[in-house]
Amino acid sequence: MRTNIQHPPQRFRAWVDTAWFVLVLLPATLLPAFAQRPEAAQSPNIVLILADDLGAHDLGCYGADLHETPNLDRLARDGVRFTQAYAPSPVCSPTRAALLTGKHPARLHLTIWSEGALNPPKDRKLRPAASLANLPHTETTLAEHLQTGGYLTALVGKWHLGDADHAPETHGFDVNIGGTRWGAPQAYFWPYRGMGRFGGEFRYVPHLEFGRPGEYLTDRLTDEALRVIDRAAEAKQPFFLYLAHHAPHTPIEAKPDDIADFEKKRRPGLNHQNAVYAAMVKSLDDSVGRVLARLKKRRLDRNTLVIFASDNGGYLGTDKRQSMPVTTNAPLRSGKGTLYKGGLRVPLIVKWPGVTPTGAECGEPVVLTDLFYTLAAVAGLPHATNSPPDGLDLTPLLRKPDMRLTRDALFFHYPHYYHAPDSTPASAVRVGDWKLPEFFEDQRVELFDLKDDPGERRDLADQLPDNAVELRQRLRDWRTSVGAQMPSPNPSFRASDRTP
C-alpha cells in the first residue's frame, strides 16, 4: 500500500517539493524552448503517439475483443486506418531510428535494441551482426528538420536510441521528458525506479522524480504531453510532439480498478485473455483521448495531424504473474523478434483534418520509415530527405487511401536472436503478395503467398523454386546495396551446450 508508508511531515515535504518544481523549476526549464523560436505561419502541428510492443490486433478497431479502445476507434473513424502497416524492425530501437531518420535499420547498422547491441549472445550457432547502440550524430533526424523549420520539438516518454551523449536533446528535441537509454521502466508506478527486472542494473525514468504514490506512468507521461501542448499553444508555435509511451511493453502492470473490470469481462473463447494487458491498453487509449480533448480545448485540433502506431508486433512471452502470454497476434503468425507478420505488422492510424477522408481504410503496404518523408512533407520541408530514400512520402495516400504506391518491395533485416522460439537471424522480402524470409543459421528460405495464406502457414519454397530463387536474389542484392551487416559462424558453438 503505497499511500500508507509516508508520515505527515514527509508527505508535506513531498508536496512542497512538487509544488516548487511545478510552479518554478519546470516552467523555467521549458520556457526557453518555447519562447525563443520564431512563429511559422499555419504549419500543421504534428502529434505522433507511438505505443511500445502493441500488437497488430490489440485495438478494438483492429478486431481486439477483450480490449476496449473507444478513443483510438474514434480516431480511426475520423481518419485513415491502415490495414497493412509494417514496422521496419521487429524490435524497439531500430524501428525508432528508422522512423526518425528515414533510413532502413540495415543501412544505419542499427538493427537491434540498444542493450542487445552491447551484450550479444555468445552461445548461439551464429555470432549476431554488429549493431550500433547509439544513433549517430551524423544522422539528421526528423526532429532536427522540424526544429530548423520553426517547430517546437518535444519527446515525452521512451527514447531508447543511445546513451547520455546521444540523448533526445542532441538529436533535435527542444524538450525531453522521460527519454533515456533504457527500453523499459522498472515499474509503471511512481517512482518508476529500481533494479532486478531487466538484469542487475538500476533504472529510472528521468524528469519524473517529483511524482506521487500510486501515480501511473502512462497517465503521468500524458500529463507531461498536455503541458507541452498548452505551452506551445500559448507561444503560438507549431509543434512536433513525439509521445512515445512505454505501454504496453513489459513489465505488465496496470491500475487495479481497470484490471478488475477486465477480469470481470474475460471469458473463455475470447482471443485476448490477459486482463492486466487489457488494462494497460485502456490507459494508452485514455491517453489518446486526453490528448485529443486538449487539442480541441486549445482549438488546435483542426490544424494538428495525429498519428498513432506501434514500434513492433505484440510480445508473446509469458506474463509470469498471470501465467499466460502477454498478448496474441492471431491470426498472424508469431510475434515480436521475428520477421513473420506477428512481429512486423502494427496498427497505424492517421487523422489530418481537412485532408484525410473520414472512416477510410488503406490496404496499401506501408512501413513506418515512410513517416519521416510523410511528416517532412506535411510540415512543408521537401528538402528533408535522404539519398537514396528508404521510404515514401505517404501524403498522396492520406488524401486518397485507395490509390496505389509505386513501390513494389519491402525489405526487413534482423540478423539477431530474440528470446522467442522461432527467432533466429534472418532477412525477408515482400514483393506484391509474395513473401520470402531467409534464415541465416541454415540458409533456408520459406515462401508464402500472402493473398491466400495471410497467416504464413504454407511454405511454398519447394513447390515454386523459381519464385524462391528470384526473391532470394532480390533480397541479397538489396542487402548488398544498403551495406547490411551479417552474422558470422560461432566457432565456439556446441549444440549440446544449449538447453532446449
Ligand SMILES: [Ca+2]
Ligand atoms: Ca517495442
